[in-house]
Amino acid sequence: MRTVNTYIGSPVERVEDYRFLRGEGQYVGDLVREGQWHAAFVRSPVGHGVIRNIDCSAALAWPGVKAVLTAADIEGEIPKIPFRRPNPTIGPYAQPIIASGKVRYFGEPVAVILAESAEIAEDALAAIVLDIEQLPAAIDRQTCMSDKVVLFDHPGSNIATVFHANKGEVDAAFAAADVTVRGQFSTQRQTALPMETRGLLAEWDPKSNHLTVYGAAKLPFFNRKTMADLMGLPETAVDYIEVDVGGGFGARGEFYPEDFLVAFAARKFHKPIRWIEDRREHLTAIGHSREAECDVELAFSKDGTLLGMRGDLFVNVGAYVRPNGMTPVRNAAQFMSGPYRIPAIHLQAHAYVSNKTPAGTYRGPGRYEGSFFIERLMDLGAARLGMDRLALRRRNLVTDAEMPYPLAPVLPSDGRAETNCDSGDYRVCFDKCLEEFGWAQKAEFDGKLIDGRYHGLGIACFIEGGASGPSETARMEIEADGSVAVYAGSSAIGQGLETVLSQIAADALEISIDRIKLYHGSTTYLKEGWGSYGSRATVMGGSAVIDAATKLLEAFKVAAASRLKLDPSELTIVDGVARAKDGRSVPFDEVASMEIKADGRFDNWKPTYSYGTSAVHLAVDPGTGHVDVIDYTIVDDVGRIINPLTLHGQVTGAVVQGFGSAFSEELVYDADGTLLVGSLADYLIPVATDYPHVHCVSMESFPSPINPLGAKGAGEGGIISVGGAVANAVASALRDFGVQPSRMPLNPQRVWELIQDGKKALAST
């Protein structure tokens, strides 16, 4: 780990901001090509049905419509989208790139209209006559898991996979327990909702047989490979180009059916094809997440020591298993233990398909759900034990002496062998959080009715896995003007990647940050690369940048030495200048013509684990069920802070997103499988007036030992513990009514109902 840094650790203002603040960002919707056609998707209007006929004749006759594509236009078998993390049972559940024979969710693509303008393409949607025989839909867990309505005749079951997280002797642990506590909890279906909807622009060059796809995000290299495989092209015949991206949060940038269909049309018709998703279709088409339930039990000894955890998790993954559709399920199983020392674990996480939009990841996938479940159980356990809930948590938090601490391994494995927490003392953030929050002072409000509102405090702790493997790459080249071009395999999704990687590059090269030119995210820059997912871009991308910088300085030294006819060991490099003892020197720009470049790489399968604690003080209006967040404090330890400004922004933004999860956002379906949420007026994300009081503190007490920066992934942690902290505080506020929230979100209606139910129960005793 370098110790002298100019940029790492300082609140460097972002290099991206200048263009964004002047309206000069370039997003995929801003791109225009001569002669382009526009695509609009005909989507299933029902949740489950058999396609009898698709009559496109009226649409084809529509002035300005160029073509309509359906499954019939795809030669041979309809390709299915491959998995990023395969396992032995999910094969039959992969999503076809267009519906054929059957539709399995509301919004599934059944045809594509291509027209000379987006307006015409959208108008013509109404002219397509779909004859679909509707089938009963499988929407809720009971129907889905009973296999009453089966989505796939082969293998004839709605259970796609059951993951097992296993560690220690769980039955023995429960047999030895003094106290056990069991609960059923659920989190609701949500989506990441980036403010920019998805979009693609595909161009086919018939002369060179080359496909270029603009609008890449998250995983340009994986998607290129997928596209090439599905199209029967060599990988070198496909490029993914990243332009500015209006938010990702885990959902944008996965390989979706539209990716294939837009590119297929470009190749078929030799036209640039442009598609910009509209908001309503976004809600039906982009990955959903978080629809999970559990029935889980904890075992304690009477002093509060956690002995074991067992039970079942159930995750509704929607109609198909998407490329990373299993990630939240396996994560929920592995991360439900959170930051707590639990020697014996057996959890079964059931992934079942349903007639809803296929699921994928959303910030903190599986971890948010698991954290909510266990944090509720910890509070219930404390009550059962007659122990203070703070003392119970502190006793069970993993300490520095136990590092590396093993999490429960999960089977079937998806190749992630390592399950060890890397470093930290989880009590450090806990103690700091209580102090920053002022728990001792605020405790007097807990459970009190003040000015007509019930006040409550809640606490929850978390770990956040980051630095997803396997590798990342970077290349550096000295340019003619003495600046250094840095090409990074990581991609930017609005998180400030350009700035953070520039800081790391400038420090590693020991030059001014103004001399770094950062290029990222496009497959044209590097042969190989990975991207931005699982909180990896800073750690993995940054470590690759350091490797490239070390090699570049070596190469520069050799070049400068040959010019001065000296041995490289006789030179020192300061600020981009190689200096000899005799006073002669060679700056970067003098060797630029010698094409000095270096390739860097960082290989690592071991995740980093940031960790933290959050505490909340809220007030519940018993008349309306509205909850007001009076104070929310989160303290995390990220190993090494690269840029406090952007880190703080990530944590704050994640916490507020978490409030959306805890209080308002929900994708509701009716019994037939129709999505009832059609606009941002009914999918309620937080607005500026909702949550003004968030206090974030980041520490760097325990650098990660597994990368040269000492950094840990940190973009997701803020969201993980929100649900648990909030639900615990609502329970604490409404203790007079015996309220114990078990289902999310805690919107006014639900909170009000909980109070009414509590009152009724009290009256009847």
Add this chain to the structure above:
Amino acid sequence: MSVQFVVNGRKVEVDPPARMTLADCLRQQVKLTGTHVGCEHGVCGACTVIVDGEAMRSCLMLAAQADGATIMTIEGLSSDAELTPLQLAFKKNHGLQCGFCTPGVLMTLHALLTQEPYASEERIRDVLSGNLCRCTGYIPIIESALEARAAYQDQARSAQA
């Protein structure tokens, strides 16, 4: 249909189809792509521009309705290479991440602080509640607005003097 308006101090004449929104007209015909479209339902505020001094959702307005209007878009906020105090405050306080909501947010705040340079924090939050941002959690946006407010107050004072 011929429509004329002044945008960012420049007179333009366009020929939008009758049903074209002002947002699409600005983006496609005037080639000012800084105005973003996040929903086309009038909910997200990304498309906010200033029409005759008022912040307006350009996805809810037809281009034809802008005939004769004076419009400011994000591209017109700072006329030269320098950033305005509002833009600088956003940079300093990390008031933006992905930048997609940012043009709309800046237009809303510029209109508000020009009209009400002494707007309270509460008032600013209230007005800003019509602009959705998924990245920042709004807190740094409010900090940026509060910091920039002083510059609008200075301007108002010097205009009076």
